[in-house]
Amino acid sequence: MSGVHVSTTINGDPVEFACPQDETLINSLRDRVGLTGVKEGCGTGDCGACSVTLDGRLVCSCLVLSAEVNGKEIATVEGMVEDGKLHPLQQQFIEHAALQCGICTPGILVAAKVLLERNPNPSEEEIRYALAGNLCRCTGYDKIVRAVQAAGKEMRKKSR
Amino acid sequence: MGHDSTYTNQKFKVVGTRVNRPDGVDKVTGRAKYGADAYAPGQLVGLFLRSPHAHAKIKKIDVSKAEKLDGVKAIITSADLPDLTGDDRDLTDILENCMARGRALYDGHAVAAVAAIDMQTAKKALKLIKISYQKLPHVTDVDQAMEPGAPIIHDFVRDRKTGKPSNVCKISQFGHGDVEAGFAEADVIIEKTFKTEQTHQGYIEPHACLANISSDNTGELWVTTQGHFGFRSTCAELLGMDVAKLKVTSSEIGGGFGGKTHVWIEPIALALSRKANRPVKVVMSRDEVFRASGPTSATSIDVKIGAKKDGTITGATADLRYTNGAFPGFWAMLGSMISFACYDIKHVKSIGYDVIVNRPKVAAYRAPSAPMPAFAIESVMDLIAAELKMKPIELRIKNAAKEGTRASYGPTYGPIGIGPTLDAAKNHPHMRARLKKNQGRGVACGFWFNFGGQTCVDLNIGIDGSVNLIVGTVDVGGSRASLALIAAEELGIPYEQVRANVGDTASLGHNDMTDGSRGTFSSGMATIFAARNAITVLRERAAKTWDIPLESVIWKEGAARATGKGNSNRPPLSLKELAASAPNTGGPIAGHNEVVADNAGVSFASHICDVEVDPETGVTKVIRYTVIQDAGKAVHPDYVEGQLQGGAAQGIGWALNEEYVYGDDGCLQNPGFLDYRIPVCSDLPFIDTQILEIPNPDHPYGIRGVGETSIVPPLAAIGNAVSNAVGVRMNHTPMSPIRILKAIEDSKA
Amino acid sequence: MLSVSLTGALRSAVGGAECVQIQASSIRELISNLSDQYPNIRQHIDTGIAVAIDGKIYRDNWDVEISADAEVFLLPRIQGG
Ligand code: FES
Ligand code: FES
Numbered sequence: 009m010s011g012v013h014v015s016t017t018i019n020g021d022p023v024e025f026a027c028p029q030d031e032t033l034i035n036s037l038r039d040r041v042g043l044t045g046v047k048e049g050c051g052t053g054d055c056g057a058c059s060v061t062l063d064g065r066l067v068c069s070c071l072v073l074s075a076e077v078n079g080k081e082i083a084t085v086e087g088m089v090e091d092g093k094l095h096p097l098q099q100q101f102i103e104h105a106a107l108q109c110g111i112c113t114p115g116i117l118v119a120a121k122v123l124l125e126r127n128p129n130p131s132e133e134e135i136r137y138a139l140a141g142n143l144c145r146c147t148g149y150d151k152i153v154r155a156v157q158a159a160g161k162e163m164r165k166k167s168r
Numbered sequence: 169m170g171h172d173s174t175y176t177n178q179k180f181k182v183v184g185t186r187v188n189r190p191d192g193v194d195k196v197t198g199r200a201k202y203g204a205d206a207y208a209p210g211q212l213v214g215l216f217l218r219s220p221h222a223h224a225k226i227k228k229i230d231v232s233k234a235e236k237l238d239g240v241k242a243i244i245t246s247a248d249l250p251d252l253t254g255d256d257r258d259l260t261d262i263l264e265n266c267m268a269r270g271r272a273l274y275d276g277h278a279v280a281a282v283a284a285i286d287m288q289t290a291k292k293a294l295k296l297i298k299i300s301y302q303k304l305p306h307v308t309d310v311d312q313a314m315e316p317g318a319p320i321i322h323d324f325v326r327d328r329k330t331g332k333p334s335n336v337c338k339i340s341q342f343g344h345g346d347v348e349a350g351f352a353e354a355d356v357i358i359e360k361t362f363k364t365e366q367t368h369q370g371y372i373e374p375h376a377c378l379a380n381i382s383s384d385n386t387g388e389l390w391v392t393t394q395g396h397f398g399f400r401s402t403c404a405e406l407l408g409m410d411v412a413k414l415k416v417t418s419s420e421i422g423g424g425f426g427g428k429t430h431v432w433i434e435p436i437a438l439a440l441s442r443k444a445n446r447p448v449k450v451v452m453s454r455d456e457v458f459r460a461s462g463p464t465s466a467t468s469i470d471v472k473i474g475a476k477k478d479g480t481i482t483g484a485t486a487d488l489r490y491t492n493g494a495f496p497g498f499w500a501m502l503g504s505m506i507s508f509a510c511y512d513i514k515h516v517k518s519i520g521y522d523v524i525v526n527r528p529k530v531a532a533y534r535a536p537s538a539p540m541p542a543f544a545i546e547s548v549m550d551l552i553a554a555e556l557k558m559k560p561i562e563l564r565i566k567n568a569a570k571e572g573t574r575a576s577y578g579p580t581y582g583p584i585g586i587g588p589t590l591d592a593a594k595n596h597p598h599m600r601a602r603l604k605k606n607q608g609r610g611v612a613c614g615f616w617f618n619f620g621g622q623t624c625v626d627l628n629i630g631i632d633g634s635v636n637l638i639v640g641t642v643d644v645g646g647s648r649a650s651l652a653l654i655a656a657e658e659l660g661i662p663y664e665q666v667r668a669n670v671g672d673t674a675s676l677g678h679n680d681m682t683d684g685s686r687g688t689f690s691s692g693m694a695t696i697f698a699a700r701n702a703i704t705v706l707r708e709r710a711a712k713t714w715d716i717p718l719e720s721v722i723w724k725e726g727a728a729r730a731t732g733k734g735n736s737n738r739p740p741l742s743l744k745e746l747a748a749s750a751p752n753t754g755g756p757i758a759g760h761n762e763v764v765a766d767n768a769g770v771s772f773a774s775h776i777c778d779v780e781v782d783p784e785t786g787v788t789k790v791i792r793y794t795v796i797q798d799a800g801k802a803v804h805p806d807y808v809e810g811q812l813q814g815g816a817a818q819g820i821g822w823a824l825n826e827e828y829v830y831g832d833d834g835c836l837q838n839p840g841f842l843d844y845r846i847p848v849c850s851d852l853p854f855i856d857t858q859i860l861e862i863p864n865p866d867h868p869y870g871i872r873g874v875g876e877t878s879i880v881p882p883l884a885a886i887g888n889a890v891s892n893a894v895g896v897r898m899n900h901t902p903m904s905p906i907r908i909l910k911a912i913e914d915s916k917a
Numbered sequence: 918m919l920s921v922s923l924t925g926a927l928r929s930a931v932g933g934a935e936c937v938q939i940q941a942s943s944i945r946e947l948i949s950n951l952s953d954q955y956p957n958i959r960q961h962i963d964t965g966i967a968v969a970i971d972g973k974i975y976r977d978n979w980d981v982e983i984s985a986d987a988e989v990f991l992l993p994r995i996q997g998g
Contacts, residue, residue: 028288035287044205045198047422049372050454054841057372085198094196102192105806108645108814110195111202111373111422136850143841145370145423146645147810148817149849258964340925340993369998426998501925502995532998578924578990579969617995619976683997764978866973876998 012075018043019087027074034058034069037084045085045114049143056142059115060084066122068141085114088121096166097121097159106155108146116142120156128164132157178801183657183869186806189649190668191420200420203376203392208447211378212241212283214440215290215450216433217297218460219272219279222306222526222834223319226270226299229280234296239289242444243297244281244436246270252408261495263406265529266435272301273321273494274526275835276459283440283448306526306834307335310468310491313525321494321524335524337496340504342577343485343517350483350515354474356555362544364883364901365827366466366491369533370818370846373422374457379437380447386413387441391434394424394642395681399431400673406435407442414438417672418642425818426532429681430462458839462531463828465490465499469544475552479566483515484508488541492522493529499537507541508576509615510586510772511567516576526834532683535616535876539819539883543901546612546884551897560888561599561611564774565590568613585798585862586613586772592858593774598794607780607791610888614773614880618873620765621680623690626671627655627698629706629757633744635659637698638671639691640679645814645875646807647687653803654692654869658699660726661743677762685873688803689864690765696868702759709753710741769864769872773797775816775881779889783912786905788824788890794856800864800872812878813855819882821847827902919947921989927966930957944968945979947989965994 015024018041025040034051037043037060049055051070058069061083088095097117100106107113116139123130123138130138135156136149144152194200231243246269253259263269268279280297284290305319312318313335320333327334351357373392381387387409393399396418404411421428433450441448452461470487486507490500500520507518518541553563568586575581593599593611603609626638637655641647648668656663680686707721710728714721720732727740750757778792795812802808825845829837838844863870883901890908891897896915900907918938923931931937932955939954941947947968952959967976969990975981976994983989 038204039207043198044201047202047373048204048451049374049422050841052454052840052842055372055454085196089197094193098193098196101196102188105186105189105646105804105810107192107195108807108810109371109373109421109423110191110200111371111420113195114198117196132854133850136852139849141848143372143846143848145372145425145818145846146814148813148847148855149852150813150855151806151810153849153854338926342924424998429996429998498993498996501993505925505992505995532996534998536996536998575972578922578992579972579974580988582972617974617997619974619995619997621977685997766975766978766981767973770974 014074014078016077016079017081019083029075031074032070033072033074033077036074037069043084043086047111047114049111056119057112057115059118059142061118061122066119085117088117095121096162097156100155100159100162104151104155104158106147106151112142112144116144116152124160124163129160178869180657182663183653183803184805186804187649187653187663189646190652191648202373202422203419204451206378206390206419208378208380211447211449212285212444213287213290214281214283214437214448215294216278216456217280217294218456219268219275219277221272221301221303222275222308223304224272224301225304226268226272226279227302228300230298231280234282234293237289237293237296239285240282240293241285241446242283242440244439244443245279248443249439252406259405262402262431265495266432274528276456276528278436278460281436281440283444308525308527308830308834310466310489310523310525313523314489314521321526325496325524336521337492337524338498338501338522340501340520341517342504344574345515347483347485347515347517351474353476353482355477356552357472357474358548358551358555359472360548360899362469362471362547362899364467364540364543366463366527367822367826368458368463368844369425369427371423371425371427374452374454375433375461376451377434377437378447378449379434379441381438381442383445385409387438389414389416389434389438390419391416392419392421392428394421394428394644394683396642396673397640397678398681399434402431403435403438407438415672415674418670421642421644424644425534426536426683427462429683430531432461454841455839458844459836460528462529464533464536465492465530467540469541471544471548473548473552475556477556479556479558479563481511481513481567484513486518486541486545488518489521489523490537491525491527491530493527494524495529496524497522497530499530502537503541505577506538506615507545510569510613512569512573513576518576534815534818534879538614538616538880539822542612542614542880543883543887547887547897547899550888561590561594564613565594584770584772585860588860588862589772589774589796589798592796592860593776596776596794598776598792601792603778606783606893607778608889608891608893609776609778610885610892611774611776612881612884612888614877616771616877616880618685618768618771620686620690620768623679623694623765624677624762625691625694625698626676627695627702627759629702629743629747631747633747635666637666637668637695638676639668640671640676641687641691642682643670644682644687645810646804647691650688650803650807651691651695654695655699658696659703659743660724685875686768689768689867689871689873692803692869692871693765693867694761694763697761697763698759701761702757705757705759706743706746709746709750709757712753713741713749714738767866769800769866771798771872771874771877773877773881775885777885777889779886779893781890781893781908783894786908788903788908790820790853792853794858795878796858796860797874797877798860798862799874801861801870802859803871805859808859808874809857811875812857815876815878816855816882817847817852819879820852820886823883823886823901823903825902825904919983919985919987919989921947921991923991925993927958927961927991927993930961931955942983944975944981944983947983948979967992967994
């Protein structure tokens, strides 16, 4: 087994690990770094449960090789809490009951955060298309879209 | 059932409020631990080798090379799994489904499993296992499997009349009256055949477990499941263990919908662990979930309904053929029981044929077996309405079952909710909204039984007066919040003072699965009784403290209060105070309850749906959707709405996109989310819900099951809407663009 | 005497009858007297049955009392998701 040595920043902290050359980022994050908030629903880029950001860009961590992330910055759901406070998206997801089983939630939160950073006031349709890569089987998405709308509103108020 | 049913006009303080769930923070921060999120020191990776053939004799399995590979710690084939199932045929089938015994019965059937030190080694080992197969003729289609001369899958399944081997494992008939006489009275009769393709529950979390058996044959299993107690007994029986020596902990569950009521990988993971003497973690890939867990049946259904000019249905029949996968089941039986349950029909008959095919063994999927006959029957209802120039909703209202109606499955209904849901649908603003070009509206009804079952809970009062509720029903969608609400209501304390947890199999007595919409219904009932038991203890402690008789102490608003002469100016003793003094009044305070919570109450729903179909591409877009359901008391309305919306969304996927596609080789062509397309966010509109809180008289709070009924009407509601939009009757799900275009084309020819 | 109606495959276990007369005042008695009278029904009881009394379905609770004029149906046990 020929391994690679990877040094990255994850949720603001420097992290180093070694892994086989063909290991995907999701497996390194979960099995080597211990960030099991990153979920695997398919392993083929079709469900979005493994969504993380790589230098601010939304990616499916099951489609990224760990070898590629050397020197890059990764953010996962575990990094969304700031100063001990839930991110408005996290708070609104709880308050709107936007999760049932919750397996899709980490990926959806990461994707929704990227959306709101780019577009603080998205329309319903923009939210739906932005989250179209994240499967949720429990909710029918109704409460998820409403929670994202509410979080957007809260964040707009704060930044004013 | 003898329970106090003074539920009518019950006023609740916290039940019915929309509180935040106790597991919310863990789930939005990534801390919640699901099936694949557990790790044990020295754990091995377990992987399965699966049949690439739909039906094949396994002539030889050679594991010698794989065994020699460095890092391989155990290999299991059926040779390592002695049959300990005795004459329990169901259990034998489970064993054989977990690992093929001499024959692979479907594409994806497990034939061997490996435990190795890491993924790379385990994958290499799988490649080194050599299996020689002899392909056998296969059949995957339900109608073909019933034809004479079809390949026979199990020799032990025999035709009831001829005694010859057959793929039909069960024929069930329900109904009453004389259908021929019924049809003779009819002014219009419509007869049509429908097909529904096989779908999967599609939970986002694949099956996963961490198994750990020590050399003394005691063990632990961490697993994503809808019922850890059931998993425990099945695994223990298959492996020859005592149930008490196997502790099963249910992880957080990433969706189940019926699919996690059955074992697939778990007994094998335990067997691997036992052989390797190390913990073994097994996580299914998505491909394996599709090929080798338990999807629902594909069906083929003939429906005939006759009605008088005024709309009265005089007779109805249904012939229902269901695939069961590679092992005998009872899915068509279930379908034939419920098919006409929404209606009051004098002469009615349903016959169900359970058929074995070379597909994975069917498991329950939310209101199992019910959406398919609803699709067929509700479609024919619309055809009858059109023939009679009646509004479809009026035809349904006219024939709706009511108190005193003899249900198509036999018994006479007590008060039921189909009428109210239809009335609510009729009066809903959705029904009056204008439709544009290429748009159509559909209405459909659905029924589901709901059930209760064995349940027990522990309610422990902490030294500070906070309350720990331990339940044995897995929380699939927020039930811990609902159960904590119920405990708080009964004890008269704030919701925040109660913490609900799901206990493992070592900490509680047996609990049935969270299935049949029973979680909140049954554990809610046990919680109420456990809280009442605890209240009795609390009153005793207060009586002791005050040195007055127990009868003079009542429990109100979270405190013991002394009543009667001379007692009225004693200040009440709160739960906190009583908890603090517990060491000196008799020790820890707790309530416990075991119950068989029968009578979850049948449930009905009516759905309204608008679609727009692009006549060029055949693509259907759902533009508006309304769910109206009789749900009993809604303990936590958010999670009731969530169940209604989630079920509708699954039904919409079933109706429009989802299907198992088998090739001529009998292999599944689309075992992934790319080609098996479940609805994504941009496919759906907001889903409106209207909860009718018709209380269940057999539950102290009027609660009934809510989780399943919502998946029953969508296939039909969409079928009717699409048919209205394109002017052609659709009779095959999913109504994919290709099928819609073909139906339009055929109608022109 | 209770009139117990049978549905589906249960009928063949009592020789095809739609309805049988059984002396019983609870589900437990019903089940025990029924299997004494019709031994073939035992295999169905083992694999699971449900009893509907006046429209209410009981799967597990055999303590339920049955009044003499009750409508009683024997149903196959059902399963949910
Ligand atoms: S696990 Fe990466 S997209 Fe599904
Ligand atoms: S909440 Fe279960 S998949 Fe989204």
